[in-house]
Amino acid sequence: MAASTHTVANQAPPLTGYDLFTADRALVEAVERHTDPALRDEVREELSGLGRTCGSAQVQEWGRLANDHPPRLHTHDRYGHRVDEVEFHPAWHRLLGKGVSAGLTAAWTRPAGHVRRAAAFLLWTQVEAGNCCPLSMTHAAVPALRTDPELAAVWEPRLTSTVYDRDLRPARLKAGALFGMGMTEKQGGSDVRANTTAARPLAEDGAYELTGHKWFCSAPMSDGFLVLAQAPGGLTCFLVPRVLEDGSRNVFLIQRLKDKLGNRSNASAEVEFDGTWARRVGAEGHGVRTIIGMVAATRLDCVLGSAGIMRQAVAQAVHHCTHREAFGGRLVDKPLMRNVLADLAVESEAATALALRLAAAYDDGGETERALLRLTVPAAKYWVTKRCAPVAVEAAECLGGNGYVEDSGMPRLVRESPLNSIWEGAGNIQALDVLRALRREPEALDAYLREVGEARGADHRLDGAIKNLLTDLADLEGIEGRARRLTERFATVLQGALLVRYAPPAVADAFCASRLGGEWGAAFGTLPTGLDTAAVVRRARPVD
Template sequence: MRSNRTCATPLAGEGEYALVGHKWFLSAPMSDAWLVLAQAPGGLSCFLMPRRLPDGARNAFRLMRLKDKLGDWANASSEVEFCGAWARRIGAEGRGVATIIEMVMLTRLDCMLGAAAEMRMALAQALHHARHRRAFGRRLVEQPLMANVLADLALESEASTALAMRVARAVDAAARDPAEAAFARVATALGKFWLCRRAAGFVNEAQECLGGAGYVEESMLPRLYRQAPLNSIWEGSGNVQCLDVLRALAREPQSRQVLLHELEQARGHDAAYDAAFDALPPTGEGEVVAEAMARHMAASLAILLQAATLLRAGSPVAAAFIAARLAAPMPPAYGMLDASVAFSDILERAVPSR
């Protein structure tokens, strides 16, 4: 962002500027207005650029081409040139990143919710197929190994949905509750990193539950598979999220305190959770956390936060999730739950309500 070369020249009207520059990527070119970062005399600033001027004339920008993307075709993206486009500054000059980050918190939450929803839809498709497809004299869902895979996916889906809803609650309350605002500051980055990272592998596993049918466009799974990686790229890739977590924990003591308090509230319900909490890696405040370890730290915190959310919600699958994700090193693939897990109970809970 700091290397942004789009130029914003002040006009006669208060807070009005002319934008000149080129952007390789503009999301949603069909919109009526966009938030744009550009270099004003006082530094990088945030601007609202409308499609049409107040008198109804078309604003001075050109959409150069639409991007030929892997997926997300229903939501266009484009390359754009600003040719003296009229825009109004939002926030102070030189505070563009700080201004736009308020929007980014909401869109990061959107990415989390989208990833959790994709997982849930993929799981619903896999469950429906497994409950109706028969092989070797039994329905697929009655096959122990398939039941293991589906149950593991169900654990991941419920934990992801629970975390997304918890972060959404914090974002909703942020304007009136400083503690929830501090929690949302770090939890949106944690959840955005982890849920979006898990979604692509999750959807691929659900595809495999359908066999060849999951690779055919009629099944919906190919579209979900193309869409799944996008949420991890939008609004900052995984590395950006992890470094943001690192900064928040090191520079914003309240964010660190409320996050640890959130995790602490779940202690006493599960011995494996308590042990994982006690073994938590360094999280800032005087501790030097190497950037190279930022993903390790963010993943550990995100999984622990998922577990804490399930425990505090009294979820029946909390113990199974903790046993699979915290009590031992996380297995390299889905479907590797311990044989003692009650697969049928988890799957019964995961079946969409009628």
């Protein structure tokens, strides 16, 4: 009886078996404009291969399994020996192996390495965001280690390797290695200068013994960790290897794994140091200065990760509405739904354009580009990561009740969406960092104004937004209380400038009319009339 009445109809087919890279027109164009013409074919082929991997049913199933089977902590073995090991589902290791082999930790050693890696990271986040954490930490550790050439010589070839070597062994025996980070403590959080972990110098030059704790330690199964501790000369950066040179385990006591809202496949731990061996990285008292390069790189990955989540949410919403019929026609053809989808698509494309522009600045490495990064990385991290959650929630709503069901994959995106705005410094930290850059590094503002100035005169709403921004900067009274609004303006003005210069007119017009022109409501789907929303939605469609 049930078989004769249960007919499945008017359901969108699974969004699988496609190339996530070539289907993302905004990403393809951003990669091409920031890549040397001599490398474009090579980079496109590489990213298209990864895009097909990301879109495959098998890899998407790995992502589901890794999320559904979170890691388990084993503090002791059967005999009572302390082991402090984290057990992961096989799908986690398959994903991490694919990510390493795809070069997601190798940006520092390849031509156009940061742009191609940024695009790959944006794609890989759409499969399963949890495994992106160790990939990000490993990638970001390189600039900190380069402050000590001796350490860099040992670790950098392993961190930038495309070999996933999961066994815990001394670094000299590893074909590839992963890094984690331990900065925050329970009493301080983002205020790392309140850290109490103590570092006592040992007889060996550069060696110390650590005693203390870390309230959040990312990727505790990694081969090494960069941590902050109080040495005699002040807050200092240290490298803590998981395994010592003689093959014995370092003292690295995992107290528990965090039970997180999202990012469930990834282990985040509380750890204790009790006579833990560590090697100093940089000078005593220069801990923040040493690790700041790592922080900047991970903040850019927060932008990329949020852009990836937004892109996947928009792709799922557009795909569903293209196939779903209601009230006598396809949802995608209904003017109000098309307004919602176009609004979401514009937000996603603006995030992608901004993220890839910052990656290109890393590849350039010039003085002006470094100054631009100093201001725009915290601004982008603030704004793009905050836009991720409302985009994911609205995209899930486009699927109706289907979007609230776990099988759709949308709840996983919703749970993941707030993460990047919290990690690596929450919103206030980013806004205050923007103010710090304005006060201490005037060349950062010069570089920013030069960048947005490339688009002046192309759109009157963008010109007005630039003028308003300059007015804000002229009034420094109570600026800290206005830091969030100012940071938002830095981000949206730069996004507008990039879209005016590079995006199709329909996308740039929609962005400037809403985000810069003031004709926009508090919810998505409030784009003003007269825009070509159909063209914007067609551009965002993942498969034809």
